[in-house]
Amino acid sequence: VMVELSVSPVRDGNAWRAVAIARDITERKKAEEALRLVAEELSVESGADFFQAAAQGLAKLLGADCVLVGSLVADRQSVMVVGLVAPDGVACDKRYTLSGTPCAHVIEKGYALYTSSVAALFPEAQTFTGLGVEAYAGVSLIDSAGNPIGIIAAMWRRPLEENEHPEPVLRIFSGRAGAELARSRSDTNLRESERARRTLSYAVEQGPSGVVI
Numbered sequence: 001v002m003v004e005l006s007v008s009p010v011r012d013g014n015a016w017r018a019v020a021i022a023r024d025i026t027e028r029k030k031a032e033e034a035l036r037l038v039a040e041e042l043s044v045e046s047g048a049d050f051f052q053a054a055a056q057g058l059a060k061l062l063g064a065d066c067v068l069v070g071s072l073v074a075d076r077q078s079v080m081v082v083g084l085v086a087p088d089g090v091a092c093d094k095r096y097t098l099s100g101t102p103c104a105h106v107i108e109k110g111y112a113l114y115t116s117s118v119a120a121l122f123p124e125a126q127t128f129t130g131l132g133v134e135a136y137a138g139v140s141l142i143d144s145a146g147n148p149i150g151i152i153a154a155m156w157r158r159p160l161e162e163n164e165h166p167e168p169v170l171r172i173f174s175g176r177a178g179a180e181l182a183r184s185r186s187d188t189n190l191r192e193s194e195r196a197r198r199t200l201s202y203a204v205e206q207g208p209s210g211v212v213i
Contacts (some may be wrong), residue, residue, distance in 0.1 A: 004127060024141040050180050051083030053154070058173050062166050063066075064154035066131050068092075069141075069177055071150045071185075072107065086131065086156075093127050100124035106138040107148050108201060111167060113137045116159035132157050137166040141178035150181045 049071045059067040069083035078097045086092050098104040101122055105112040114121060114136045119129045128136070137160075138153030152174050154166055 010039075047180075047184055048082065051177065053083075053178055054082035054173055055085045058152070058154060058169070061169055062154050063156075064166075066133065066155040067153065068155075069150065069152050069181075070103070071181055072148060076107075082150075092131070096127045101128060101149050102136045103138060103153060106140050106151050106153065110140050111138070111170075114165065118155070127157065129154060132171045134158050135160045137170060139167070139170040139174040141174055141181050143178065143182045149178065149185065152177050 055067040055069050058064065064085075065087055067083075067085045068081050070079035070081050073080055075096070076097055078100065079135075080095050081092065086091060098107060102112050102114055102118060102125070116135055118133045121130060131182065133155040135154060137155075137158040138151055139149035140148040141152060143149050151175045152170060154170065
C-alpha cells in the first residue's frame with residue numbers, strides 16, 4: 001500500500017498542533033506506472049511480442065494470477081488468445097467460446113468486474129474454472145469505429161479487496177492493445193488479399209490462352 005501523508009499546523013488557543021492526513025494512493029500510482037509502461041516499454045513492441053509483453057506488464061501491475069489478451073474471432077462467438085500469463089503448470093486453451101464466460105459480458109458491455117465467486121457464477125466456463133479464478137476484471141478492445149474486436153482481462157485466485165480498482169489500469173492498456181490488434185488485423189487482411197491476387201494471377205497465367213481478366 002502506498003500512502004501520501006500531508007501535515008498542516010493548526011492553532012488551538014495559544015498552542016499549535018499538527019494535523020496529519022494520510023491518503024491511500026496505491027491505485028493512482030498503479031495508473032501512473034501503467035501510463036509509463038505503455039508509453040515507454042510497450043511502444044517498441046508490436047504484434048505477438050506486444051500482446052505477450054502487455055499481458056506480463058498488466059499481471060505485474062495488478063498483482064493478477066492470470067492475464068489474457070484475446071482477439072474476437074470472425075464468428076463473434078469465440079476468442080483467440082494472443083497474449084497470456086497463467087500460473088505455472090496450468091494449461092489454457094488458445095481458443096475458447098464466449099458463451100457462459102465473463103468475457104461475453106465484457107464484449108457486450110465494454111467492461112465487467114466480478115470481485116469474487118467467478119467460478120460459481122460461471123460454472124460452464126471451463127477455461128476459467130480450470131485456472132481456479134475467484135475474481136475477474138475485463139475491458140473490451142475496440143477499433144477506430146468503436147466496434148469490439150477483442151478483450152483484455154485480469155484474473156485473481158482470491159477475492160479482490162475493497163480498495164482494489166483495476167479498471168483505470170485496464171483501460172490504459174486497452175487503448176494501446178486495441179490499436180495494435182486493429183493494426184495487426186489490417187496487416188493480415190492485406191497479406192491475404194495479396195496472396196489471393198497472386199494465386200489468381202498464377203491461375204490465369206497457367207490457364208488456356210484467350211482468358212481475359
